[in-house]
Each structure stands twice: as C-alpha cells, then as structure tokens.
Amino acid sequence: MSDPFNILCLSAQAPDLVTSAFGPFVVQACGKLDELSNQLHLQPYDAVLFDLKLTGGADRLLHWAGLPRAVLESAVVVIGPEPTPAVCLRLLQAGVRDVLSSREATPEALGRVLRLAIERKRIDDSARRAYSIDLTTGLPNHNQLQEHMTHLLALREREPAAMALIVLHLDGFRAVEASLGTEAANVLRRKAAVRLRGSLRASDVVASLGPDMFAVLLAWLDADEDADHVARKLLAAVNQPFQVAGQDVPVGARLGVSQYPAHGKDAATLLRHAVGLASGGSFGRLLGQGAAANDES
Template sequence: MVTTADFHNARILIVDDQETNVQLMEQMLREAGYCSVTSTMDPHSVYALHRDNHYDLILLDLQMPGMDGFQVMEKLKELKTGDYLPILVITAQPGHMLRALTSGAKDFISKPFDMMEAKTRIHNMLEVRLLYKQLEHFSRKMASLALHDELTGLPNRRLLMERLSLSIAYARRNKRIMAVMYLDLDGFKLLNDTLGHDAGDTLLSMVAARLVAAVRQEDTVARLGGDEFVIALWELSNADDAVDLASKVMKAVSQPYSIQGRDVSMTASVGVAIYPTHGEDVETLMKSADLALYEAKRTGKNDYRIASQPAGDAHS
C-alpha cells in the first residue's frame, strides 16, 4: 500500500536546459506536496545523479543541446539498477512520443502542458514506481527469510549447508583444515517452561548475538531450531584453534543474562568435528559433531568434546 507520505517523500529529478521550465516544474511539484525535488540543467550529470540517488521519477526534457533526452535514456540503461527506468519525458514534438516510449520512457507530457494532466500523470507514474519498489523490497525480504532464522536473524540450515560446502571445498583445494561446532543449551527447556516462551526467545536472541561476537568474522553461526546452533569455522591453522574457539564460545554463553528483570544463568555443551579427520563431506562432519555433542552432554554438560572418529565409523 502506497501512503500519502510515500508520495510526498518520493525523489524526483527535473532535467531541462531552460531555467524557466525548471522553475515552473518545481513550483507545480511543490504545490502538489512533493518535498524531495532536485533539478539539473546539465544532461551529462543525470547518469551520476541517478546512480547516487536512485530517483523515483525523472522528468526529462527531450530537446537539449549537447546531449538530448534519448541519449540520456541510453546512458541510464547502463546502470542496470533493474528493469524499471522511472522516466517521464517532456516534449513539444508529437512525433517523438512513440520513439521516447520505445527508448525506455514510461510516459510523456506534451508541451505546452496542462497542469492538471501533468500532475495526474506524475502521480500515476509515481504510484507504479513506488509499488514496484515495495514489491522489490518484499521479494528481497522473502529471499532473506528463506535463508535466515526468523527469531535470531542467523543463517538457517539451508544457508549453513551452502556455507559448509564452500568451506570444505576451500579446505580441500588449499589442503587446509576447518571445523564444525555443534552446540545446544543446557537446561533450556526448563527455563522455557519456567519463565515462558517470550523469555526463551529473548535468551535465544541474546545467545545468538554472543556467539556471533565470540567467533571470527569469516565463520558462520547458524540456528537449526530450538536451542541448537551450529558454527562453521572457515579455516584453522590447527586443531587447537577449534578447542580455543569452543572454550571461548562456552565462556561467552555462560555469562549471566538479565531477562524480564531476572538474572538468568545458562551454559552450553559443544561437539566439534574437524575436516578432514572426522569427515570429508557436510553430512559426515555434521553427524560427527552431533555425536561429540551427545558425548559432552552425557558426561556432565557445560563441556566440549572433539569427535573421536568419523560418524560413519562409529559402529565399525
């Protein structure tokens, strides 16, 4: 839904080499309530202006010396900012209208123009443009939701698998090691049942932020669901690096939390699998890390375990 505020705040650029025409258009737009209007009398500057400001509407005169409106439109196509060029051309030549539309313009105003008609065409074109922007934003949001956990904003399982595959491929190609760290919270269910789901969600979000802060920028922290997190450690110098990071993660999680006015304590158990020692593909590494996590929880929680063997060899 496009609101009145959306219209009034829309970015508009006037391009005309005649100062009187620019002033006339500016006055008309101000009277119509538009607040973000820019103008230029230099057609050569339009490309850079639109690249930097992403205008919602460009009012473009076709007849200008040095560089006419058709040349401006061709230049703007090089920006590749999407399929929608928000150009409304202004011309006194009826024969130019069809050519302008086939060159990329979305509508036209004939000179001398009727004020009411011009305002209506501007309003209608802005409505289409603003709806198009909302659709783009919605599409990007849906794409992000498909790859991220809604509660914490962390990558979800799908994006984690992609990152792990890339990390393994890099390690294999460069004969390096990497690791997978499987983590869950000790006693999370009890806290959730005692303080309620809102408190549980708050805690999960706080844990997510601490995990991201505890690891390196190149590492990936993902939430698989519930209180389960996985960290893909991109590249390690040696296996001790994974141990150091596991200790750092556990220490970060175990710091006190303040939730709903209460001090809350929480610890984590961690299982670590290292490529290529504990697996050479995503599935095997994840299973190895999961088994190591189970062992850490079985032997007392608030601890970490390094996988003892590849998951596929566990019962051999």
C-alpha cells in the same frame, strides 16, 4: 508531506516527473550509462529510470555492468519503444520492476509506476530480511547461513584457504520453556547468542539453526587445529550458567565441527556433517558448573 523520492533518470521524461501526484520526486538526470554508474556510487536512489532509446537498447542495458547493483539498491523501471513480451521477460528476470512503452509514459502514468515500484521493492526487501533473520535473536537463520557459505566457498575456489563450521546443540532450553515459559526461553536464546558472538572475531558468523541449535562459521583459519581451539572456547562460554528470570540456568552443549575442504566443498555437505556430529554428541555433553556470567537481558 512525505519525504521526496530520489529518482536517477536516463530518460527524456525526467523533468516531467516533478509534476506527478504520486511524488514528490527529486530527479537527477544523466546523459549516459557511465555517468549513471558514477551517480550510483555517490548516493542511494529510491528508483532508477532507463529509456532504452538512450541506453542503446535492451541488450546493451542487460549487459551493462552496473545493472546488478542498480536492481539490488533501487527500484528499476524501463521505458522502451513498444517492448515485446520477450524483452519484458528478460528485463524482469534481470531484476527490473516494470516496463512501459514510450507511448504510455505520460507524467501521471510514469509517476504511478515509479511510486508503486518503489513501494513493492520496500515490501520485498522487508520480507527478505524477515526471511533471512531469526527474529528472536536477530542472527542470520539457516537459509542466510547457507547463502553466505555458498558465496564464501565460491571465493575459496579462487583464493584457497581453510575454513570451518561449528554447530552447537544446546540442552536446557526446553526445560526453561516448560518451567519458566516461552519468553524466558527466548531470553536464554538471546543470551546464548551474545556469549557466542562475544567469543569470536568480527569476521566470524554466528547463525541460528533452530530453537536450541547455533552455527558458527569461521571464515578463515591459519591452521586446521584452530577450529577445535575455537570450539572449546565456545563450549567454555556457554558452559557457565545463565541467569534467567532471577534463576541460574545450566546449559549443556554438544558440538560438531566440519572443515573445508576435508569434510566437504559445498555448504550443504559441511552443514550436514557438523549437525550430524553435534546431534551424536561428538564432544560429549557438558553441564555448566561454574558461577553465573554477567549476562544482559
């Protein structure tokens, strides 16, 4: 028997769900939106079911402060008295997974719609994670980095503070791939990611921009010169040879640094500036000369 699905309901149909063949469902009923908000803070739910007759209508639900959190964490389904196409579209645009008319909401139909909404959300969440993560290193990819920067920059408009983006263009990956194979190159990328992550604060973000390029987002700087200090620290970290397939592999690095707000006030501009500097070799090309670091595969 599969694990039960936890359903939070603001609906008169809540008790009927336990009989659906599309379950098993464990149902938590709420009497009003404020109570439902409190429940969402207490535990996660696979789905949330709203009856527009109990929410005060579609407009009330759409303006409810808890709706963004509900659609982010759960599959949201709405029941309405003959909802119009316009209302359905507005609800879908707000993140609702499905809309049923009250006359359609039999226990069997409602159970089916909830189960399919839950499964679709799980599939979508899995695809979104794959879209936002570099599968070789587990780091955020270009799209996720830009999204994170955009949110952070919006915060900086309200709470001004210096921040910086460092881009590292590493040389040596293509030679490793040509001589030792693709998996060896992937091992090298993972080791480089570990070294970069180990050289930073927990609040800083490391992202993958491609096969031989990484980005480091310094979310908060006490002084402008701190960015160059961190950049040189990162250079020193990757400048030590890596051990791959029993061999010492030297890696060269070129760096580009862009600072907010001096070099731009949006994610695309800051990223373009740093990538351009790294591609042009503004910090020069440094080949590892020291002893191999203690890397883990």
